[in-house]
Amino acid sequence: MDWFLVLSSLIKISGFTFLVILPFVALSSLAERKVSAYIQDRVGPNRVGVPLTIFGAKKDFPLFGLIQPLADGLKFILKEDLTPKHVRKFYFWLAPALTMVPALLTCAVIPFGSYMNIGGREVKMVIADLNVGPLFTFAIASLGVYGIVLAGWASNSKYPFLGGVRSSSQMISYEIALGLSVVPVLMVFQELNLGMIVEEQDKNGWLLLPLWGEGLSWQRWALLLPMGISFVVFTIAMFAETNRMPFDLPECETELVAGYHTEYSSMKFAMFFLGEYAAMIIGSGLIVTLFLGGWSIPFLPTAELAKTTWWMGLLHMGCFLTKVAAFIFFFMWVRWTLPRFRFDQLMRLGWVFFFELALANVFLTALILMIVKR
Amino acid sequence: MAYVVERPKLSLAEKLYFPSILKGLKITLGHFIRLMRGRTKVTMQYPEEKWDASLPAHYRGAPTLVTDEVGRERCVACQLCEFICPPRAITITPEQIPTEDKWAKVEKRPREFKIDMIRCIYCGMCEEVCPEQAIFLRKDYAITGTTREEMVHDKKRLYELGGVRDGLVNKWNELK
Numbered sequence: 001m002d003w004f005l006v007l008s009s010l011i012k013i014s015g016f017t018f019l020v021i022l023p024f025v026a027l028s029s030l031a032e033r034k035v036s037a038y039i040q041d042r043v044g045p046n047r048v049g050v051p052l053t054i055f056g057a058k059k060d061f062p063l064f065g066l067i068q069p070l071a072d073g074l075k076f077i078l079k080e081d082l083t084p085k086h087v088r089k090f091y092f093w094l095a096p097a098l099t100m101v102p103a104l105l106t107c108a109v110i111p112f113g114s115y116m117n118i119g120g121r122e123v124k125m126v127i128a129d130l131n132v133g134p135l136f137t138f139a140i141a142s143l144g145v146y147g148i149v150l151a152g153w154a155s156n157s158k159y160p161f162l163g164g165v166r167s168s169s170q171m172i173s174y175e176i177a178l179g180l181s182v183v184p185v186l187m188v189f190q191e192l193n194l195g196m197i198v199e200e201q202d203k204n205g206w207l208l209l210p211l212w213g214e215g216l217s218w219q220r221w222a223l224l225l226p227m228g229i230s231f232v233v234f235t236i237a238m239f240a241e242t243n244r245m246p247f248d249l250p251e252c253e254t255e256l257v258a259g260y261h262t263e264y265s266s267m268k269f270a271m272f273f274l275g276e277y278a279a280m281i282i283g284s285g286l287i288v289t290l291f292l293g294g295w296s297i298p299f300l301p302t303a304e305l306a307k308t309t310w311w312m313g314l315l316h317m318g319c320f321l322t323k324v325a326a327f328i329f330f331f332m333w334v335r336w337t338l339p340r341f342r343f344d345q346l347m348r349l350g351w352v353f354f355f356e357l358a359l360a361n362v363f364l365t366a367l368i369l370m371i372v373k374r
Numbered sequence: 375m376a377y378v379v380e381r382p383k384l385s386l387a388e389k390l391y392f393p394s395i396l397k398g399l400k401i402t403l404g405h406f407i408r409l410m411r412g413r414t415k416v417t418m419q420y421p422e423e424k425w426d427a428s429l430p431a432h433y434r435g436a437p438t439l440v441t442d443e444v445g446r447e448r449c450v451a452c453q454l455c456e457f458i459c460p461p462r463a464i465t466i467t468p469e470q471i472p473t474e475d476k477w478a479k480v481e482k483r484p485r486e487f488k489i490d491m492i493r494c495i496y497c498g499m500c501e502e503v504c505p506e507q508a509i510f511l512r513k514d515y516a517i518t519g520t521t522r523e524e525m526v527h528d529k530k531r532l533y534e535l536g537g538v539r540d541g542l543v544n545k546w547n548e549l550k
Binding site for chain 1: 395398399401402403405406409410414416417419
């Protein structure tokens with residue numbers, strides 16, 4: 001048995017999920033409030049520090065509200081965990097876990113870094129180096145909707161039920177656009193391994209920024225239009241998939257109280273919250289990986305260097321996290337700009353517009369590839 | 375004749391919907407950046423910053439009792455404020471001023487004067503009705519307490535808050 005492999009995998013799993021994703025979730029809940037506040041000309045949470053006065057000190061240690069996520073978490077734990085009488089208990093308890101687990105599972109195939117040289121061995125910075133990366137992600141990510149539907153169904157009351165139904169119909173209509181929009185990308189790369197896709201982009205320029213390596217050829221620039229369409233459709237479908245603002249109909253407060261998690265409280269609600277944000281982070285990670293070069297540093301193809309040194313791998317990880325953070329900011333920026341769609345508009349947009357656009361884009365890419373590769 | 379409302383003709387950019395999204399994003403980013411650079415005037419950070427200095431002269435804060443320039447309590451326990459008080463926050467227990475007292479000719483003074491600050495609505499009717507100008511609304515607005523008893527201001531507390539106010543009423547002066 002290869003103990004090195006087992007040990008490094010364990011470290012990668014626990015490190016990536018517990019030291020990267022979950023702190024990212026916590027920080028993005030703070031960032032969400034800060035960004036929303038700044039966009040609306042407010043200050044946002046700026047009070048919570050280390051409450052030293054509780055322990056008898058003279059003054060609190062102010063941290064400009066950076067401890068806010070901890071305070072939120074503490075609040076969630078201390079709240080009463082209420083299970084209403086009219087719910088289906090088993091499914092009611094199962095639903096929050098079913099939302100969070102798929103969101104965390106999908107991070108297995110996202111390459112969060114290049115390589116790291118540990119004790120003379122190259123360690124690939126991805127938990128599971130699958131050859132079907134995007135397919136795995138889609139397969140697992142769409143399971144997340146079961147949690148929402150189950151929550152709506154098990155809650156046994158009107159608003160959660162409507163939220164659940166909306167979520168499932170929205171998922172179906174946008175999953176198609178999501179899947180179809182990624183087909184041209186895979187056609188261009190001729191590769192389904194996300195790690196290899198990023199390495200290719202590291203060598204030859206990002207998909208949306210082909211400015212070095214082979215990316216400077218006219219062939220790549222000719223592909224920029226279909227790739228742009230793919231990017232836009234994929235991003236918008238990702239917004240719908242993660243139930244973010246212009247498409248947050250499953251939980252829209254103005255119509256459905258709180259949608260599918262109306263009946264939930266305490267840590268069970270926090271699980272939905274965690275799942276939603278984790279899905280957003282993984283979604284951003286996937287978009288960054290496919291279109292924006294993953295961990296690669298722009299203009300500097302450094303994958304080979306990372307195989308022999310340990311610091312380059314860390315730098316790549318930092319690069320990946322920066323890109324993801326920037327994309328999360330984009331998610332929030334959009335959330336506090338656009339109003340929610342009406343449900344029929346949402347359906348129309350998904351079925352009549354994006355589905356056709358993504359389908360036409362596949363043929364357009366094929367056509368361009370046929371001309372280009374000759 | 376029926377009036378026909380002209381439907382607006384949408385340009386292609388408006389029909390596409392996408393340019394207006396970008397326009398919206400630009401506006402929100404503008405707000406974001408302006409606040410980051412400290413250009414936006416934001417709300418006051420209350421406990422650290424206060425608006426005490428810019429309170430207007432007619433501000434109606436907590437009602438208080440005042441003494442005059444010679445240290446006599448102005449209130450003569452006529453109970454007009456008690457009767458006018460819309461939420462009935464004021465309770466006065468009058469007593470007679472003993473004959474050996476310097477101010478015996480005033481005849482009455484409050485033994486106890488209580489204002490329930492939980493009931494008080496800061497309307498200022500007590501100040502308006504007072505013939506002796508003994509009760510005034512001061513600028514204290516942060517009246518807090520941890521118990522109900524603490525929220526009832528008694529005579530001592532009311533004089534503490536009110537302090538001395540001279541002039542205006544000379545009715546009870548020796549000189550007169």
